[in-house]
Amino acid sequence: MRIELEIWRQNGPHEDGHFEHHRVDDATPEMSLLELLDRLNDQIVEQGGEPVVFESDCREGVCGSCGFVVNGTPHGPVPHTPACRQHLRAFPGVTRFRLEPFRSAAFPVIRDLAVDRSGLDALIRAGGTVNVMTGTAPDADAIPQPHQEAEQALDFAACIGCGACVAACPNGSAMLFAGAELVHLAKMPQGHQQRGRRARQMVEALDEHFGPCSLYGECARVCPAGIPLSAVAAVNRERLRATFRGKAKDN
Amino acid sequence: MTDIATADTGTSDRNPQRPEDRPAADYTIGEPLDGHVPPGDPLTAWQRRQDQYKLVNPANRRKLTVIVVGTGLAGAGAAATLGQLGYHVECFSFHDSPRRAHSVAAQGGINAARARKVDGDSLIRFVTDTVKGGDYRGREADAVRLGTESVRVIDHMYAIGAPFAREYGGELATRSFGGVQVSRTYYTRGQTGQQLEVACAQALLEQVSAGTVTMHTRTEMLDLVVADGRAQGIVTRDLLSGRIATWTGHAVVLCTGGYGSVYHWSTLAMNSNATATWRAHRRGAYFASPCFVQFHPTALPVSSRWQSKTTLMSESLRNDGRIWVPSRAGDDRPANDIPEGERDYYLERRYPAFGNLTPRDVASRNARSQIDSGHGVGPLHNSVYLDFRDAIARLGRSTIAERYGNLFEMYTDATGEDPYRVPMRIAPGAHFTMGGLWVDYDQMTTIPGLFVGGEASNNYHGANRLGANSLLSASVDGWFTLPRSVPNYLAKLVGSPLLPVDSPESTEAMDAVRGRIDRLLAVGGQHRPEWFHRRLGDILYDHCGVSRDRTGLLEGLDQVRALRAEFWSDVKVVGDGDRLNQELEKAGRVADFIELGETMLLDALDRRESAGAHFRTEYSTDQGEARRDDDHWRSVSAWQTTPQGDHVRHSEPLDFSLIKLQVRDYR
Numbered sequence: 001m002r003i004e005l006e007i008w009r010q011n012g013p014h015e016d017g018h019f020e021h022h023r024v025d026d027a028t029p030e031m032s033l034l035e036l037l038d039r040l041n042d043q044i045v046e047q048g049g050e051p052v053v054f055e056s057d058c059r060e061g062v063c064g065s066c067g068f069v070v071n072g073t074p075h076g077p078v079p080h081t082p083a084c085r086q087h088l089r090a091f092p093g094v095t096r097f098r099l100e101p102f103r104s105a106a107f108p109v110i111r112d113l114a115v116d117r118s119g120l121d122a123l124i125r126a127g128g129t130v131n132v133m134t135g136t137a138p139d140a141d142a143i144p145q146p147h148q149e150a151e152q153a154l155d156f157a158a159c160i161g162c163g164a165c166v167a168a169c170p171n172g173s174a175m176l177f178a179g180a181e182l183v184h185l186a187k188m189p190q191g192h193q194q195r196g197r198r199a200r201q202m203v204e205a206l207d208e209h210f211g212p213c214s215l216y217g218e219c220a221r222v223c224p225a226g227i228p229l230s231a232v233a234a235v236n237r238e239r240l241r242a243t244f245r246g247k248a249k250d251n
Numbered sequence: 252m253t254d255i256a257t258a259d260t261g262t263s264d265r266n267p268q269r270p271e272d273r274p275a276a277d278y279t280i281g282e283p284l285d286g287h288v289p290p291g292d293p294l295t296a297w298q299r300r301q302d303q304y305k306l307v308n309p310a311n312r313r314k315l316t317v318i319v320v321g322t323g324l325a326g327a328g329a330a331a332t333l334g335q336l337g338y339h340v341e342c343f344s345f346h347d348s349p350r351r352a353h354s355v356a357a358q359g360g361i362n363a364a365r366a367r368k369v370d371g372d373s374l375i376r377f378v379t380d381t382v383k384g385g386d387y388r389g390r391e392a393d394a395v396r397l398g399t400e401s402v403r404v405i406d407h408m409y410a411i412g413a414p415f416a417r418e419y420g421g422e423l424a425t426r427s428f429g430g431v432q433v434s435r436t437y438y439t440r441g442q443t444g445q446q447l448e449v450a451c452a453q454a455l456l457e458q459v460s461a462g463t464v465t466m467h468t469r470t471e472m473l474d475l476v477v478a479d480g481r482a483q484g485i486v487t488r489d490l491l492s493g494r495i496a497t498w499t500g501h502a503v504v505l506c507t508g509g510y511g512s513v514y515h516w517s518t519l520a521m522n523s524n525a526t527a528t529w530r531a532h533r534r535g536a537y538f539a540s541p542c543f544v545q546f547h548p549t550a551l552p553v554s555s556r557w558q559s560k561t562t563l564m565s566e567s568l569r570n571d572g573r574i575w576v577p578s579r580a581g582d583d584r585p586a587n588d589i590p591e592g593e594r595d596y597y598l599e600r601r602y603p604a605f606g607n608l609t610p611r612d613v614a615s616r617n618a619r620s621q622i623d624s625g626h627g628v629g630p631l632h633n634s635v636y637l638d639f640r641d642a643i644a645r646l647g648r649s650t651i652a653e654r655y656g657n658l659f660e661m662y663t664d665a666t667g668e669d670p671y672r673v674p675m676r677i678a679p680g681a682h683f684t685m686g687g688l689w690v691d692y693d694q695m696t697t698i699p700g701l702f703v704g705g706e707a708s709n710n711y712h713g714a715n716r717l718g719a720n721s722l723l724s725a726s727v728d729g730w731f732t733l734p735r736s737v738p739n740y741l742a743k744l745v746g747s748p749l750l751p752v753d754s755p756e757s758t759e760a761m762d763a764v765r766g767r768i769d770r771l772l773a774v775g776g777q778h779r780p781e782w783f784h785r786r787l788g789d790i791l792y793d794h795c796g797v798s799r800d801r802t803g804l805l806e807g808l809d810q811v812r813a814l815r816a817e818f819w820s821d822v823k824v825v826g827d828g829d830r831l832n833q834e835l836e837k838a839g840r841v842a843d844f845i846e847l848g849e850t851m852l853l854d855a856l857d858r859r860e861s862a863g864a865h866f867r868t869e870y871s872t873d874q875g876e877a878r879r880d881d882d883h884w885r886s887v888s889a890w891q892t893t894p895q896g897d898h899v900r901h902s903e904p905l906d907f908s909l910i911k912l913q914v915r916d917y918r
Contacts, residue, residue, distance in 0.1 A: 012830060028555060030667075035557045045779050045834075050826050053833060057346070057520040058356045059559045060661060062445050065351055084559075085664040110491060111831045118468070121348050121456060129457035130412045134332040134730050135403060137410035141367065144421025145414075153414035154439055157446055161350055190410045 001088070003027040003036060006098040007052055010109050013116075017109065019098070029089035033076055033097075034059065034066060036088065053112035059084040061224065064160035067167070068113040069100040074164035074222045082162060082224040102167035106174070106210050117163045119209040120177060126205035127198035128181040130191050143189045153187035156180045158225040165219035165227075171211035176219040178202050179231030182238045197250040199238035206235070270902045271883040275801075275856045276808065278898035284537070284889055286390055286710075286903050287691040293392040293909050294374075297399055300692065304735055305742035312337035315741045316749060318485055318500035320472045320527055322349035324722060325705030326506030327451035328729025329737070334463030336734060338741070341498055342455065342464050345471040345490060345522065345836075350452035353508055353520045354705075354725060357444025358565035358658065359428060360436035361408075361722040363401035368425070372433040374398045375909070381720060382910045384430045384610050385685070385713020386863035386879060388540070388887065391907050393692065393710045400731040401723055405437055407730060413450040415439055428718035429566050430610035430917075436719040441565050441658045447722055451729075472527045473764045473839065475503065475534040475701065478756035482531075482701035483749075486760045488768075490836065493829035495764055497757040499750040502700045502737055505531060505688065506729060509706035511544060513844045513851070514681035515788025518550050518563035524840035525847050528688050528707050533846075536696040537889035537901060539689035539709035541847065542855035545716055545864045546797050548574075548614035550680025551665055552634035561680030562665055564637070565658055566718040569607045571642035571651065572675070574598050574614070576635050580625030586636055586674045597621060605917040612715045612864040612877075613917055615679035619797040620875070622678065629676045638674035679797055683721055685712040685864065686854075689889040689903070693736035694728060697889075702737055704728030709887065714863025768828050771838045776821030780838040783818045787841070787848055790814065795848075795855050798866040804856040811852060815845045850890050853898055860884045881912055 003024045010017030024040050031039065034056050041051035056066040066083045070076040076086035077094060088094075099113060107115040145153075157180070165176040182199060185191035191198075213232060220229040272280050289296040289303075307315065315338050319330040322344045330342040346352060364377035377398040382391055405423065409415055415437050416424040425434045439446040458464040469490040476484035476497060484499035510525035511517045532538045549568055550561040575594045582589065597617055599606045609617075618635045627633050643651050648671060652659070659670050666676070687709040694702050694710075705725035712720060750757065794807025818841070826832040861870040861877035862884065870878045886902040893899065 028557070030555050031557055032559070035559055038559070039557050042779065042781070045823065045825055048825075051834060053831060055347070057351055057522050058353065059521060060356060060562050061664075062442065063351045063353075063355050063520065064348075065346070081664065085661070087664065087667070089667050114831065117347060121350075124453055125456045125460045129453045129460075130410065131457060132407065132410040132454075133335055134328075134407060134734065137403070137406040140406045140409035140415070141365075141422050143409075145417050146421055147417045147419045150414050150417040154442075154446070157412075157414055157439075157449070158442065160445070161348065161449075184414070185412055188409075188412055188414060191412055 001027050001029065002095065004096045005040065008100045009052070009112055012111060013108050027088060029087070029092065031088050033070065033083045033086045053114050055114050056084055061085045062160055064162035067102060067162045067164055069102060069167060071098050074102060074167045075224055079221065080224055080226050082160065102163055104166050104172040106166055106172050107163060120161055120163060120174065122209050123174060123178055123202060123205050124181070127201035128185070130185060130188070131194065132190065145189060149187050153184050156184040156227060156231060159227055160225050162224060164222045164224060166210065168218040168222040169211065170216055170218065171214055173213040174206060174210040175213040175232045175235050176223060176227055178206050179234040180227045183231055183234045186238065193251050195238070195251050196242035196245050199242040203235065203239050269883060270886050270904060271859065274900070275859065276805070276853060278853055278857070278900055281891060281899040281901040284689065284901050284903040287693065288390060288392045289692070293395050296392040297396040301735055304739040307738050307742050307745060309337050311745045313339050315339065315744065316341060316500040317502050317504060317737060318498055319343070319504045319506065320485065321352060321506035321508065322346070322452060322455060323352035323354035323506060323508060323705055324447055324451050324725035325729035326352065327455040328726060329504050329506060329704055329733040330464050331451070331455045331458045332730055332734040333737065334458035334461070336738070337463070340464040341467065341500060343467045343470050343472055343485070343487060345469060347468055348452070349455050349466065349468070350449050352448060353523050354722065355445050355448040356520065357722050358441045358563065359567040360426065360438035360443045360719040361404070361447065361726065362428070362435050362717070362719040363405045363437055363723065364398035364435060365402050365405065366435070368434060370433045372435050376433065377401070377435065379910050380431045381711065381717060382713065382907070383913065383915055384717040385715050386877070386915055387713060387881065387885065387905065387907060387912055388543070388862050389713030390692070390710055390905060391909055395909070396732065397711050397720070397724055397727050400727040404723065404726045404730065408447055408450055408726065411450045411454045413439065413446040426567060427570055427608065429569060429608045429614065430717045438567070441567070441655060444722060447726070471836065473530060474760045475531045476750065476757050476760045477534050477698060478750050478754060481699045484757060486764045488764070491831050493832070495761055497752045497761055499752055499757065501741055501744045501747070501749070502702060504702045504704065504733060504737065505707050506704045507707045509684035509687065510847060511681045511684050513787065513848055514791050515784045516553055516561050517681035518547055518561055521559065524843070526840050526843045529843040529847055531688060531696070531698070531701060533892060534698065536698045536701055537689040537891050538686070538850060539887050539889045540686035540714070540854065541851040541890065542795065542858060542865050543685035543714045543863065544681060545611055545683040545685060546615040546679035547682035548611055548618055548679050549637060549677045550682065552629060552631065552676055552678035554631060561678070562661070563680070563682065564662060564675065564677060566611065568637060568655060568658060571646070571654065572607065572637040572639050573641060574607050574635055574637055576621045576626040576628060586628070586638070595626070602917045609917045610715060610717065612866070615797050616866055618679050634676035634678040636674035637677045639670060640674070643671065683716050685709065685714060685716055689887070693739065694732055695736065695740065700740060702733055704733050714865055767839065768835065771822065771824050771835060771842070772828060774819065774822045774824065776823045778821055778823055780822060780824065780834060780841040783814065783822060784841045784844065786814060787811065787845055791848055791851065795852050798868050799855050800868045801856065804852050808849065808852045808856070811845060811848045815849070818842060818845055850892070850898065854888055854890060857888060857900055858884060879914070
């Protein structure tokens, strides 16, 4: 099948970018969007050009490396699916793609479709951790966790850190990412000890690195890990909880 | 020779070994190696070794710098723990975030010898399964350490935020994995690796906040600096600016993963590579058992040229899925139209005791021989069925969905088929590498001060790794072994200055890296690095794959050597070296893969026996099962490449005092 592509090319963070038109004549329905780009890059190099830079690693949807905006939607037409798992067969009617990097002030473009998402790690550093010295943890069977609570923690811990939520948000907010982290760790017995402190620090870092949340809900619509919108509400809930309990309490 | 007891019943003291000392091709045999395992009872070896380890005064620790490369379970664990202990840690990753290391993609679970259930599990049982599963080509005492520390690994991972599956009573849930008959695998749905990796990366970032670890992302190690016979630094390339830099430390720890992607089509990530370990090898670290590569029996088959990889479907699926092929070769009917009587559940038929849960090497070999004999299914007849029909009928769709939901979704995404309705199609794909940089019991290589952890090292899994033992070995190395053995080495360096970054050795290594990059950019040939990688993969799958023989290996050797020459005269690397250039990154990695491929072929040629994943058709029983030769090959082979490029094979003899040498029999 023939695919037409408009792809954002930008040589570096401080250079101007532009859309470049390409055509792939021998695309197949089995190809993922990334495999389509692999094919295209082969063609570009054959014609003496430089390949389109895009990031990817595991190509099975867990590492969170890949992602760009496809026809206006982060990752592509199939909901809740990272770009590496978006296969052409799933949207046979679409033969024209406009590919852009994740658009957000928090994610500066590095080159072509690759962006700098280190702001997400800044959020983790601010509070997305549990402080445990190696070797000192108590027996994990001695702290039972109800089946359902473990499953709920997992629902939020499923985040792959791709940043699509930020790219989808008109404000460039990372509330869904932060909320997923806060809910996940709040449901873990050992994460409890730092629950209030974590919420305070995380909210502070959110304000510093990302835009505010206006509850558009675009983030949850594109999240490849299916993090529910309730994660956004959880940020506010955890913040309020921490405020009411006061700074003297870490948990 | 005839008075020697047979391999089946012999133990080390009754069965003296005469290591094979005749080369099989153009390489030489070097001095034997000593693994420095504490003598005596392997069960107490680890405690005794810890008691002997030298300690470093807390006040002196911050004056000692440790370089850690890689942020998977092993690298993140080593960096975070050494940081907690007070050492100055510099940690490197080519990813944009530590969380993306390839441990993240492991699915099924992590073993632990906690033995809480009354299913007969115990530490000894764990060691037996690991050593026997590895076909007696790994160190017994190391497997004991793996089992001993496994208990605390689960506690620690849970504490730092990994939500494990829980029973309704709140206790940790476990499941069974291939090669064992007890239930000791802890898991979180089909995303155990993801949960452990994210938890480990977060623990690492906590140390970054605490100021004990400095994290260098998007920075790739391209060489090792050896001075005074010690590893004292690394040379890196900043992937964004192209800047080449030297970093020096009192010790260097490599946790850079395996080399399975040498096969091009594998279950590994696109960026997984062997450059860090191979460059260390070229600086003098021996490379052990490169031919011990595990082919995962439940990978997706290759169905088109542009397919990125042979995506892994977790082995845990074999708990409930039944593997079969049509009894009649070339039967092209849709799976559901083939009646029960015309299906060959070949694993259940041949191995009634283990059935679909035979170890990976056995499952892969059997799948390969079914495919090769014309029973393969799918459009290219290159796969076998993994069928959930009976399990869904027995347990209900919702139970199956809870156990494997995300794997089923992943399969549907990748293939467009619904495994709830039609069987999955699977095929053996290159996966885990048991080989790696040779390390002694303290995880130190033949270069003093160079330590290795996780899949990048060689010591636990012998010739075949059991499912769910890889997350475990990476975790044990990173969190519990290296933080004890590295300080023992550092203790004697208290007060010694760091090697200057402009020392002659550093400068020489930087010049070497720059020279290599310039050479790659200057070739100006016809084909992209990717093209050479694909060809290398084809050669290795054909000649050094699930089964090997002498003629094929010799052919493969010629082809790889020719490919290497062709690469350096015909590779085309577009762009330049002073900014993000993925073609250049790939080119360097492929160049190293080609050299590694040659050593893999030599090792496979050299090892004149079948053991675990290394199956030489010349060395098999009448039933087609692997035939080990414990008299000549009860040893780890460790390869040295001289600066001139000559190959020397060293041997580390293996002793088994705890586990009796037996023929692996899963029937």
